[in-house]
Amino acid sequence: MFPILRNPLLFFTFFCIFSIVTAQKVHPLDPLTPFELIQVQTIVKKSFPSSLHNVSFHYVGLDEPDKSLVLSWQSNHHRIDENLSRQAIIIVRIDLKTHEIIVDLSSNSIVLDKVYNGHGYPILNSEEQNAAGNLALAYTPLVASVEKRGLKVEEVVCSPFTIGWYGEKRANREVRVMCYYLDGTINFYMRPIEGITVTVDLDQMKIIAYRDRITVPVPKAEGTDYRESMQKSPFDSKLKGITVVQPDGPSFTIDGHTIRWANWEFHLAFDMRAGPIISLASIYDPEKDENRWVMYRGFISELFVPYMDLTEEWYYRVFFDEGEYGFGLCALPLEPLRDCPENAVFMDGYFSGLDGTPGKISNVFCIFERNAGDIMWRHTETGIPGEVIREVRPEVKLVVRMVSTVGNYDYIVDWEFMQTGTIKVNVGLTGLLEVKGSIYTHKDQIQEEVYGTIVAANTIGVHHDHFLVFHLDLDVDGDANSFIKKNLQTKRDKRSKRRSYWTAISETAKTESDARIQLGSGAAELLVVNPNKKTKLGNCVGYRLIPKSEAVSLLMDDDYAQIRGAFTKYNVWVTPYNKSEKWAGGLYTVQSRGDDTLATWSLRNREVKNKDIVLWYTLGFHHVPYQEDFPIMPTLSSGFELRPSNFFEHNPVLKLKPPKQIYKICPNSSVPPDQ
């Protein structure tokens, strides 16, 4: 949750050149350019001059045109349509009120300015997070508490945490500040200063409550620093060099934000809330000689991270990493050769700071072809006398990666596109645990509930969950789709010697309640089909969801945390497409009350059959920490797959030639000649 100090000045020269080069050619879903962000800032500031108003920007993004307009633009060969105006949506606090402003960028005007009076607040901006941390550091009682513990104030860093909502009638815009100790390590997250609760009112930017309840030892610094330069020998065995090589360059092209690779085409945008947004993903079907729609839009709608410690200083740690901190805003530049392989190409992202000034995140995405040694399909046939037939196609995939570092945690998000038509999403969790300082130095001393695992002396790795809910607006061969649950049901057949078998009984969800699914409650195939498009054989064309995790929230339904994160109660939801239903935890997630979530929208129980529908998948991780997670966690991964299922008439990669064989890369290479 720590903010990033980026220098907006350095950025200016860049964006000026940038805007000249690319201003002409805009895709309706392109993220706002730095030029447009400045334009937004100028327009808003003109209406609400700083001299008269207290203005702070919390979100600026593209107000995407209506889906119908985008689709018609796409099908009309990108002909400019005057209805397809370019607009920005701005969420801004003006004089302590939340405004939703829509700016029309072509007419240079505000077309909507609505004050939001409902529950919850917008994403915290980096600057106010910094300010809240600094406020605590300068606060005399905190300094006294630090000194009372025998600690040096200059080695303390503080970070604000969102506080959620626990039934309070009135809720000012508040955060709690948690402090940590450096003194000999950069891994301050392993050194929490427990027992102190500092409450900051963000609108007043003032500490409104302070309590130093209990003193707990701060864990020691030794062994926590993960920097290569700080390690002492003996070192682990170093592997010999290994790299990927593409002598003729990559096989993909990037045209603005449109990426084309093999049979795929899609649009990739950066959003300061969602991070990567994949749009208009289509795949070329050589048999039909056309690009066929697969997904209008795919992105992570919310992350819900509840901790399982109910003590005074911990119970409120229930984070919504997107709606509270901005999953895109927390992304940081990827490191070439380490975060992404040698053959990666990078893309930058832009956001708006506190006063609307654009900032740049260099290398926010990387795009590369993954050559992992996998096999796309194969068979060896020995059943024909005198013949041995072997056909193998190696698998190469296209990966789009972003890493978001939300405070202590690093989320690696990979969208993978496969020539078979499959889209895979992998999420890797790494970074640092959120640990709790403790009096205990050995497990045998622990006789009470400590809400976690002892992972180091005086250090408890607190139990928690990570739930990532994906908004998957599949448009399988068009936007009128249905959701089918094929239940695998056991049948008895007395006439047979076998006695039983299973068969697939398809149920088409009529309304939203039919499509809410807790996985693990029975074997089933989950499909989004187009009931209006059939294969030549009469099967509905479809894509199926193959989940890798079945975790759902274990919190009780009346737990305030669960009310706010109610979308984690089911792994799968289906809703009719609604432009406004983007954020599963609500648009105003900070101190939200759960009245605007996927779960509440879905209560209307709307019809979802043969409609433009959105599939939501909640990817969950229950995290019981282990000592290996200290002081930095080896990546733990999970994900899901969207796989064409009767979408193509047959295996779509039958005619695929294997990638060009590379011959003699280096003088010393022993790779055999092209075959």
Added chain:
Amino acid sequence: MFPILRNPLLFFTFFCIFSIVTAQKVHPLDPLTPFELIQVQTIVKKSFPSSLHNVSFHYVGLDEPDKSLVLSWQSNHHRIDENLSRQAIIIVRIDLKTHEIIVDLSSNSIVLDKVYNGHGYPILNSEEQNAAGNLALAYTPLVASVEKRGLKVEEVVCSPFTIGWYGEKRANREVRVMCYYLDGTINFYMRPIEGITVTVDLDQMKIIAYRDRITVPVPKAEGTDYRESMQKSPFDSKLKGITVVQPDGPSFTIDGHTIRWANWEFHLAFDMRAGPIISLASIYDPEKDENRWVMYRGFISELFVPYMDLTEEWYYRVFFDEGEYGFGLCALPLEPLRDCPENAVFMDGYFSGLDGTPGKISNVFCIFERNAGDIMWRHTETGIPGEVIREVRPEVKLVVRMVSTVGNYDYIVDWEFMQTGTIKVNVGLTGLLEVKGSIYTHKDQIQEEVYGTIVAANTIGVHHDHFLVFHLDLDVDGDANSFIKKNLQTKRDKRSKRRSYWTAISETAKTESDARIQLGSGAAELLVVNPNKKTKLGNCVGYRLIPKSEAVSLLMDDDYAQIRGAFTKYNVWVTPYNKSEKWAGGLYTVQSRGDDTLATWSLRNREVKNKDIVLWYTLGFHHVPYQEDFPIMPTLSSGFELRPSNFFEHNPVLKLKPPKQIYKICPNSSVPPDQ
């Protein structure tokens, strides 16, 4: 299920040289060398000369020494122990009786010859499968049936299928033969000749029953041939060349069958039944400066593949790919550059044919380092004023791969070793569906249960399952281990504003019944721990199983197929180590009656607490075919992870230096210099 015609003569010169080179240095778990296989053949034939006896070999493998002897050999720096004799186990049919023979290779003698009188028969050998197929092809009524269908006999190929057991009191050693049609394709599996049942008695090698019940159209040949040479333009877009490069060679060494890579050491053997067997896997812990035991033995114990069609010609298709066909025996040479990447090293495997003559499977395994662009761990720290700290370690893994082609299906098995201490297993399913000929050419015509999906005209992809049960004899820091199920239980706490949380309640399995688990019935962590070895913090050292599939068998308990494959009723089982309990479907799986399975052993409900235990994980796939699976299936993968969990004192790869950076691979390369 088609046999492989390998030429034993070609092989002889090779093995002679081979045996001279390597005879001296033998690991007690090394598979039998070709020389030893000949020795076995000679000894058995001397006792049972062909002139007097009808002898056929069905299995020859290492009769592994007692675990205690192997462990003491290993801990005594490989000092030769006279108790550590080298023995072979041979399963052979002699004059229509099954013999289990143990040959001592040092004394050149048979030390045990036991006639097996129980239910079930040994693995089919390739030669008898061939013979049964040929018998059918030469059978006049079959020829008449073929001609009656207007088909050309010379275009027919036939394959024997095991028949299972359906409550019969008497059961001769029988197979059913299924025939297919080539005529314009090599993908005969897509062209079944339905309606005919040919029953062959293997001991008499004679057709004992024949029935031509019904005529069904044979699906057409067009579009079924998957060979590159047979594809017509337009071709799919070909990717540019991409490859992996290791200018200094691989980072692993292979010493006989012992593989060392990074911190890992393990033994890899080929077995004609199990395929790859990983033994004595240990990991070097630099902190303790010792190799620590992780797994004594890991292998696929059985594959259970029941089809879900109960018609007369299909109900018996319930296959045990290991116990009936030999998963190793069905492995075929891997194709360099396609089945395995450029940096792979290959290893051969040996088996015995019908008369005991050794055969070789070249390139049966490949071993390579996977550089997939993954991240082992990372963090970017921006919370310290004035500093941006970014540390990233890319992930490189070691992979051991085998592909077994059991008739139509290809199973890709990858054992992955990671420097973090994790062992991952991935299984990919590809190859050809077992389809059924049908009168239907369009879905709308189908008004009855067809037990599958129409995947092409006149072609039903029949519903089926794949269950792979893994024998995982973990020895975490020694052989006395316990199995712990950490249930994640929701707790209510009225004192807190939060109302609920989950905590982990550990249950140690006392007996086998405590450890039988159907996944999906509640969130839990599953660990094998050493209750006698603790970390400095007092946590039991352990490894946990992270399953990626929760599928269990959907068949009814009294279904004969399920009785035989009862190990698929649970995902997880734990048994005390017992040298004889290797094959989850029983040693004699052909026509077995389910009296010797993991499920029956486990009925004794033995103690498993603080014992040498074996963890069994059943990895299941329910396969509902889709049109994309026709005529050859894109790979579908799943697997599991064994992850150190309080095994190390902390993250074991903190001190790991990233692989050596490669600089200027080629003149045109744009890779930056070493950093």
